[in-house]
Amino acid sequence: MPEKYHISTTPVPPRLPRIGKYGIVDWREDCARCHNCVKKACVYDRHRQESAYLRTLKYSNFLFFECMGCFYCVQNCTKELLALTINSEYENLGNQYWTPEIIQTTWQQAETASVPVSGAGYRGKFAGRGFDAMWTDMSEIVRPTRDGIHGREYISTSVDIGRKPAHLEFKEGRIVSETPEILDIPIPLILDMNPPEFTLPRLEPFILEAVRMTDIIAIVDSTKWPECLNEKQRQRMDAYLPNIAFHLNSEAPEIPKDVLRKTRMVEIPDSDDALDRRAALREAVPGIVVSIRVPLNKRGVDRAVALVDQGADVIHGVADFNGNEINVKNPRFIKDMIREIHTRLINSGARDQVTLIAGGGIALPEHMAKALLCGADVVSSYLPFMIALECRLCSDCKPGLSCPAGLEAIGFDYGVGRMRNLIAAWYLQLIELMGAMGMREARRLRGDVGRAMFFEQMEEEIFGTLFGTRKQA
Ligand code: SF4
Ligand code: SF4
Missing domain, CATH: 3.20.20.70 (Aldolase class I)
Known part of the structure; x- marks a missing residue:
């Protein structure tokens, strides 16, 4: 068997703050300081990361937009102080064909060299223009070629x-x-x-x-x-x-x-x-x-x-x-x-x-x-x-x-x-x-x-x- 083609990679983090799709607006004035604050329960730990980001701010023109948009904290805050917002800078990326999703997933692949995983379920459209009007037949997904x-x-x-x-x-x-x-x-x-x-x-x-x-x-x-x-x-x-x-x-x-x-x-x-x-x-x-x-x-x-x-x-x-x-x-x-x-x-x-x-x-x-x-x-x-x-x-x-x-x-x-x-x-x-x-x-x-x-x-x-x-x- 010939030697397998392999590319050795290492993660290369971004130079600039990430331009994510979602951010959380936090109306802190009315905060009741609950001991079981929903922010601590974010599985992605975004609230803690945002605080750290703000403490060591290098770029005053970049806000923190790395929330994954799961709505957990928004729905469970007892005083309904949190709101999800969409980053307008994200929406301005690329054009109609090179969509923000394509740009963001490309950034992610260039950083990690891995297959992007979108999480629980696909949330996009099932058909569109161009290559999106074409689906590949994945019916062999459980067959032995997976071994390859x-x-x-x-x-x-x-x-x-x-x-x-x-x-x-x-x-x-x-x-x-x-x-x-x-x-x-x-x-x-x-x-x-x-x-x-x-x-x-x-x-x-x-x-x-x-x-x-x-x-x-x-x-x-x-x-x-x-x-x-x-x-x-x-x-x-x-x-x-x-x-x-x-x-x-x-x-x-x-x-x-x-x-x-x-x-x-x-x-x-x-x-x-x-x-x-x-x-x-x-x-x-x-x-x-x-x-x-x-x-x-x-x-x-x-x-x-x-x-x-x-x-x-x-x-x-x-x-x-x-x-x-x-x-x-x-x-x-x-x-x-x-x-x-x-x-x-x-x-x-x-x-x-x-x-x-x-x-x-x-x-x-x-x-x-x-x-x-x-x-x-x-x-x-x-x-x-x-x-x-x-x-x-x-x-x-x-x-x-x-x-x-x-x-x-x-x-x-x-x-x-x-x-x-x-x-x-x-x-x-x-x-x-x-x-x-x-x-x-x-x-x-x-x-x-x-x-x-x-x-x-x-x-x-x-x-x-x-x-x-x-x-x-
Ligand atoms: S919406 Fe979800 S991902 Fe975003 S900060 Fe709240 S708990 Fe974390
Ligand atoms: S499109 Fe040109 S100006 Fe804009 S980020 Fe890329 S290289 Fe820079």
Whole structure:
């Protein structure tokens, strides 16, 4: 049995006071000083923690919002002096897609590197837009693949990037057909470049250290070479290059060939001459995997399929950072675009030979699994790793404006530790999901829609005959 993939982690606490959802307002004036005060009975000990926080106050602009909202103290105070309040700062985190819940759970995972547990029962909605309109089939949750989670069996999360030959040819016992290089990564996750809307912090040195430690890949804009590594990292550049995939920006100076030879993958932007550029790169750097980045706009799906028809073997389809089709009035969501590309490649007979990387809107590890079920081989994501550093996804993140999370001045160990923890938490959740779905191999998740249920499809099947098809907005 091969050695198991493992990420060593340690907790990395936040630098700033936590921005929780609930706080308690305490009208102390009328307090009767009961000997069995309900505050002492808080199972999370929040009242004592709040007193300690106020005694050693470092930040006058942060109130204490760490109550879990169980209502125990509120309901049982004999003089009804306590009230639960919602933190307005919490409600302002992120946007409609990157909800405060997503941001808060990402902070928690980056701190602890563990699977978030929401407590007694799920209190959210059961269906929504985007990936929330898709459920995974967990019916195998009690079957033996659960053993894989607890170490007795092996659940493999590794995937391949590159062209896989449709068949092998042998002559006199030797393979004579071409066997292109493929790249194997331990989790179906690639760290992407930052979307242009979030430009404030320079995070590449942390990202590159975290991907080196976890052996995944980060895409780095070639304009940022070599500044993407800090002074110390540059002295041992060779240790980082296998985990870097340069996005070869045509406006940037060329990356030296001896540097490219030490990497395993590069990315080029889509253009009329993308396939010629790909061929030239493969000739100059034999064995390198070349991905073509295709923006998923109005013609993105057609373009991705056409590129594969013309010989491309790795396509990186990227929607906007909310997972929507780019610059379209009624955009489709990334999952629907992946399904269409995947299905069309199956129909053309090319699907098994090519790799589809899907990016945009991948905010949680469940999105990674769901994107794979829709037909992606690998997903790319960036913002969760920025959120890991206590970022709040402000709508006006720009150089020159002050960052409320102080991201310009974070420590190296803190930044790397939080990113590494988040990668580990995503990996653990993928294993949990796969165990519950009865899957032992991430490669087999690709396009297995039988393991998923789609809200629109079920609604149409159940209610369509009675009420007609739902009208799109
Ligand atoms: S509502 Fe619950 S969690 Fe919050 S302070 Fe009261 S007892 Fe503690
Ligand atoms: S906290 Fe706001 S300003 Fe700071 S990096 Fe995040 S989005 Fe940008």
